[in-house]
Amino acid sequence: MSAPETTNDAPVVTEDTRRLNMIEAINEALAIMLERDPDVIILGEDVGYFGGVFRATAGLQEKFGKTRVFDTPISECGIIGVAVGMGAYGLRPVPEIQFADYIYPGLDQLVSEAARLRYRSAGEFIAPMTVRSPFGGGIFGGQTHSQSPEALFTHVSGIKTVIPSTPHDAKGLLISAIEDNDPVIFFEPKRIYNGPFTGFYDKPVEPWKKHRDSQVPEGYYKIPLGKARTVREGEALTVLVYGTMVHVAEAVCEARGVDAEIIDLRTLVPLDIEAIETSVKKTGRCLIIHEATRTSGFGAELSALVTERCFYHLEAPVDRVTGFDTPYPHSLEWAYFPGPVRIGEAIDKIMSE
Amino acid sequence: MAKPAPKAASKPAPKTAAKPAPKAASKPAAKPARGKSVESDEDFALRSLQMAHEDNKRFDASDEQLLHFYEQMLLIRRFEERAGQLYGLGLIGGFCHLYIGQEAVAVGLQSALTEGLDSVITGYRDHGHMLAYGIDPNVIMAELTGRQAGISKGKGGSMHMFSTEHRFYGGHGIVGAQVPLGGGLALAHKYREDGGLCLAYFGDGAANQGQVYETFNMAALWNLPIVFVIENNGYAMGTAVKRSSAETEFYRRGTAFRIPGMDVNGMDVLEVRAAAEIAFAHVREGKGPVLMELNTYRYRGHSMSDPGKYRTREEVQDQREHNDPIERIKKELAERGKTEDEIKAIDKAIRARVAEAADFAENSPEPDPAELYTDVLVESY
Numbered sequence: 001m002s003a004p005e006t007t008n009d010a011p012v013v014t015e016d017t018r019r020l021n022m023i024e025a026i027n028e029a030l031a032i033m034l035e036r037d038p039d040v041i042i043l044g045e046d047v048g049y050f051g052g053v054f055r056a057t058a059g060l061q062e063k064f065g066k067t068r069v070f071d072t073p074i075s076e077c078g079i080i081g082v083a084v085g086m087g088a089y090g091l092r093p094v095p096e097i098q099f100a101d102y103i104y105p106g107l108d109q110l111v112s113e114a115a116r117l118r119y120r121s122a123g124e125f126i127a128p129m130t131v132r133s134p135f136g137g138g139i140f141g142g143q144t145h146s147q148s149p150e151a152l153f154t155h156v157s158g159i160k161t162v163i164p165s166t167p168h169d170a171k172g173l174l175i176s177a178i179e180d181n182d183p184v185i186f187f188e189p190k191r192i193y194n195g196p197f198t199g200f201y202d203k204p205v206e207p208w209k210k211h212r213d214s215q216v217p218e219g220y221y222k223i224p225l226g227k228a229r230t231v232r233e234g235e236a237l238t239v240l241v242y243g244t245m246v247h248v249a250e251a252v253c254e255a256r257g258v259d260a261e262i263i264d265l266r267t268l269v270p271l272d273i274e275a276i277e278t279s280v281k282k283t284g285r286c287l288i289i290h291e292a293t294r295t296s297g298f299g300a301e302l303s304a305l306v307t308e309r310c311f312y313h314l315e316a317p318v319d320r321v322t323g324f325d326t327p328y329p330h331s332l333e334w335a336y337f338p339g340p341v342r343i344g345e346a347i348d349k350i351m352s353e
Numbered sequence: 354m355a356k357p358a359p360k361a362a363s364k365p366a367p368k369t370a371a372k373p374a375p376k377a378a379s380k381p382a383a384k385p386a387r388g389k390s391v392e393s394d395e396d397f398a399l400r401s402l403q404m405a406h407e408d409n410k411r412f413d414a415s416d417e418q419l420l421h422f423y424e425q426m427l428l429i430r431r432f433e434e435r436a437g438q439l440y441g442l443g444l445i446g447g448f449c450h451l452y453i454g455q456e457a458v459a460v461g462l463q464s465a466l467t468e469g470l471d472s473v474i475t476g477y478r479d480h481g482h483m484l485a486y487g488i489d490p491n492v493i494m495a496e497l498t499g500r501q502a503g504i505s506k507g508k509g510g511s512m513h514m515f516s517t518e519h520r521f522y523g524g525h526g527i528v529g530a531q532v533p534l535g536g537g538l539a540l541a542h543k544y545r546e547d548g549g550l551c552l553a554y555f556g557d558g559a560a561n562q563g564q565v566y567e568t569f570n571m572a573a574l575w576n577l578p579i580v581f582v583i584e585n586n587g588y589a590m591g592t593a594v595k596r597s598s599a600e601t602e603f604y605r606r607g608t609a610f611r612i613p614g615m616d617v618n619g620m621d622v623l624e625v626r627a628a629a630e631i632a633f634a635h636v637r638e639g640k641g642p643v644l645m646e647l648n649t650y651r652y653r654g655h656s657m658s659d660p661g662k663y664r665t666r667e668e669v670q671d672q673r674e675h676n677d678p679i680e681r682i683k684k685e686l687a688e689r690g691k692t693e694d695e696i697k698a699i700d701k702a703i704r705a706r707v708a709e710a711a712d713f714a715e716n717s718p719e720p721d722p723a724e725l726y727t728d729v730l731v732e733s734y
Contacts, residue, residue: 081536081568085539086540121513122727122728
């Protein structure tokens, strides 16, 4: 409760601001919301006694008790369905689905109940809930522990989809998501829980503590949903990214000396289309990168929007670097992953037009 | 009576062959102990509610209460008949699932709730549950015709109606999907310590959805104040229960989760009410969930487009003639001294009420096109 409640902005970060990894930042956001709002309840597989497989809820049950933070059976549909009912009654549940790959049994509840309750009751009932779920690859999880299913949710009207890329953003976005009155899917890029993976998988990973975006202010602050972050400004090319790929894109542009403007979308729905449009109209070139499979991926939507809105400003066709249209492989993970080599080639191509 | 479908034929003493008939003097304890020679206390707890129901089968209604039940059931019947007509005239589009035949279930159960405290959630055959609450028939009918004045501004339609005032949480079109929500509502009652319970209805068809059992497990594990109600009308759309269900005695399906079951005649509003009081008292005492099977029968098709090929006309006719929940109470009213004229006057008043609702629904304007984009996301927070 240290920050003023009225502000939506994160406090100014200074050199002295302490550093956290993404897990610690998420844990802190959850603790703050449990403290502030007695209607906030955390439930999910292993989240209570054990503290979560990625430790995101570690210590919370101990501190806030078993009625606020509790374990559920392995019943994803039931977990999300129960959360919808709790939300409709006036609570603010934060269910965890242990891996995004496990969310499919709950898809019916998310699509037909959570997302649609407000519309079909003409605003009488809402389903405020934040489904936290680790997503994405890069950890040799194979096809059932590596997927990026964000486009399934952006396709559903009535749900917001949020994906942080730094500890600082993760905390502020998660607090916004929990306070939001709509159902929010909060996908956490698990590859960067402990450090900002750059895609150069043969190099040692830099821990968050050395990264500028790991400075996380204490107390309550929000980062509004629907506001993108300009990671770095540039004139030659706009790169649209989110999650893990923010760091890969930045490292590649740095390594190749490309004057790219990198935009971290932070939330896919609502989308900061103004930031995208302004940037692409300035640079005239647009590259979209995501880890999810290509066909009907969120990049297709971004490409369509950029083409519709910026067509006469484009110097080159909009391009996408994405995962392949295959299941997420185990042994060929780095061939699938849209890493530095493929991104570099795409940049060369788009700049040569 | 020509040979009706096996399950439905045996209603309302439906399961004579398969299980000990509750009507018989012998208690359901007569069911086989499945190899156990000595019954444990837990086994006893699982059927103690059913035994209590056997001992006190029918609710002792006052004249006033009986009359009220009659009026409510008749309102549902006439409302639904009118909805069927409006559908035929093209004024109601899409899907429309009528509650005709099942009236005693919603009226009997909901009359035992504490209004403004307890919550109710159901599937798509929801008109009767709303009317049983005393919700204005005008706004329900206007929802069916998709008008602005409808209870959900016409945006929900027949299957998706809600009322915050009555803590009625819908109205859900996906078979069984409302059941976990009911678990969440019950969890919220418990968390808020408000003393309320959730009544979660679903059908014999929905009883085969996996998420129902996820919810049974959680409700029992967390000792939630919830009453699961299976409205067993004998058919999951066009499939008789025997064709789709390995265990057709649905009240037993909570046993694996230690949820006590009750087998209730859903064609008699007084039996339903009596059973409801036992179940609700159990839940309110903090003893966890109860599963009630309400054996009932729908006279009309699953929806309006149902050709009815899966059962005989005779079977339906037999239920109408010998087992009708409204006729049963009408007869009792007469026995208690209500004159034919008095009963006719009630019928007339209800017909007038329904006609008014139909007029209202027909003459209300359609929603403004701008409503298409409202209530999708909450704009600000």
